[in-house]
Amino acid sequence: xxxxxxxxxxxxxxxxxxxxxxxxxxxxxxxxxxxxxxxxxxxxxxxxxxxxxxxxxxxxxxxxxxxxxxxxxxxxxxxxxxxxxxxxxxxxxxxxxxxxxxxxxxxxxxxxx
Amino acid sequence: xxxxxxxxxxxxxxxxxxxxxxxxxxxxxxxxxxxxxxxxxxxxxxxxxxxxxxxxxxxxxxxxxxxxxxxxxxxxxxxxxxxxxxxxxxxxxxxxxxxxxxxxxxxxxxxxx
Numbered sequence: 001x002x003x004x005x006x007x008x009x010x011x012x013x014x015x016x017x018x019x020x021x022x023x024x025x026x027x028x029x030x031x032x033x034x035x036x037x038x039x040x041x042x043x044x045x046x047x048x049x050x051x052x053x054x055x056x057x058x059x060x061x062x063x064x065x066x067x068x069x070x071x072x073x074x075x076x077x078x079x080x081x082x083x084x085x086x087x088x089x090x091x092x093x094x095x096x097x098x099x100x101x102x103x104x105x106x107x108x109x110x111x112x113x
Numbered sequence: 114x115x116x117x118x119x120x121x122x123x124x125x126x127x128x129x130x131x132x133x134x135x136x137x138x139x140x141x142x143x144x145x146x147x148x149x150x151x152x153x154x155x156x157x158x159x160x161x162x163x164x165x166x167x168x169x170x171x172x173x174x175x176x177x178x179x180x181x182x183x184x185x186x187x188x189x190x191x192x193x194x195x196x197x198x199x200x201x202x203x204x205x206x207x208x209x210x211x212x213x214x215x216x217x218x219x220x221x222x223x224x225x226x
Contacts, residue, residue, distance in 0.1 A: 032213065043203060044156070044217040051213070090155060097213035098144050100158040100169050101205075 002027040002093050006104035013081055014112050021076040021107045023091030033074040034092045034101065035065055044090065050074060061085070086111045115139055117218035119204050125224045126194050134189040134221045138206030144168065145187040146215060147179060150201040162187060194225045 007022040025031060032051050036044040048059025055067040065076045074091060088108050092101040118137040126132050138145050144163045148156035149172075158171035162181035173179075176194075181187045191198060201222050205215040 034214065036217075043219040044205075046214050046216070049214050094213075097209050098163060098168070098207060100146060100161055100171060101148075101156075101215060102158070103155040105155050 002031065002095060002102045004091050004093050004102055004104035006089075006091055006107050008107050009105065010108045010110065012110045012112055015083055016080045018079050019077065019081050019085075019109065021089050021091075021109065023074045023076065023104060025072050025074065025091070025093045027072075027093060027095070029095055031093045031095060032097070033065075033067060034094070035059065035063070035074075035076050036090045036092060036103075037061075038088045038090065038106075040087075047076070047089075081109070081111045083111050083113060085109060117204055117206050117216055119202075119218040119221050121221060122219065123222050123224075125226065127226055128194060128196060130194050130225075132191045132194060132223060134191070134202050134204075134223070136187045136189070136204030136206075136218060138185055138187070138204070139208075139216055142185070142206035142208040142216075144207045144209075145181055145185070146205040146207070147173075147187070147189050148203040148205065150203060150220075152200070154200075156203060159189070191223075196225050199223060199225045 005024045013019045034049045035047040050067045058064045088106045091104040146161040147159040150156040159173040161169045165181045179189045201220045203220045205217045207215045
C-alpha cells in the first residue's frame with residue numbers, strides 16, 4: 001500500500017522569501033508523484049508531476065520539485081513566494097497511470113506581507 | 114480549454130434523504146474518479162471508472178453507488194444520508210493519451226442537516 005507524509009501541516013513565510021514544502025512517500029513499487037494546490041473553496045489544481053526521467057520537475061507559478069528515490073521524497077520549492085501563493089498544498093502518489101491518487105494530509109502555506 | 118464540470122455546486126439535504134451528484138469529464142478522457150474531502154481533510158478516493166466499467170474501489174460506503182454512462186458522464190448516488198457525509202465531493206478525469214494526470218472539477222459541497 002502507498003502512503004504520503006507531509007511533514008508540516010502549516011508553513012508561514014514572508015513574501016518574497018523562499019519556501020520548501022516537504023513530502024515523503026512509501027511504496028513497494030514505482031510511483032508517479034504529484035503536487036496539487038487548493039485555494040479556498042476551490043478544486044484541486046495540478047502544480048507539477050513526476051512520471052519518469054529528469055528528477056527535477058518544473059511546474060506552474062514558478063514551483064519546482066525534486067524526486068529523490070533514495071530518500072523517497074518529493075519536496076516542493078519556490079525561490080520567492082507571493083501573497084497569492086497562500087493556499088493548501090497536497091502531495092499525492094499513484095501506482096501507475098489511471099490509478100487512484102493517495103494524498104498527504106496537506107500543508108497550509110501562509111504568505112505574510 | 115474545457116474542464117471537468119460538476120453539478121450541482123452546492124446541495125443541502127436532510128438526514129436519511131438521497132442525493133445525486135453529476136460529473137462531466139473533459140472530452141476524450143476515458144477515466145473518471147470520485148473523491149470525498151471532509152472539512153480540513155485530504156481527499157479520499159471513493160471509486161473510479163475506465164471506459165464505463167468500474168476500475169477501482171476505495172472507501173465508498175455501501176449506501177453510495179456510482180456509474181459511468183455511454184456519454185462518459187458519471188453520477189454518484191448517495192442514499193440514507195448521514196451528518197458525516199457532509200463534505201466536498203470531487204470528480205476528476207484523466208486519459209492515458211494525455212499523460213495520466215487527473216484534472217479535478219470544482220467540487221460539489223454537500224451539507225447534510
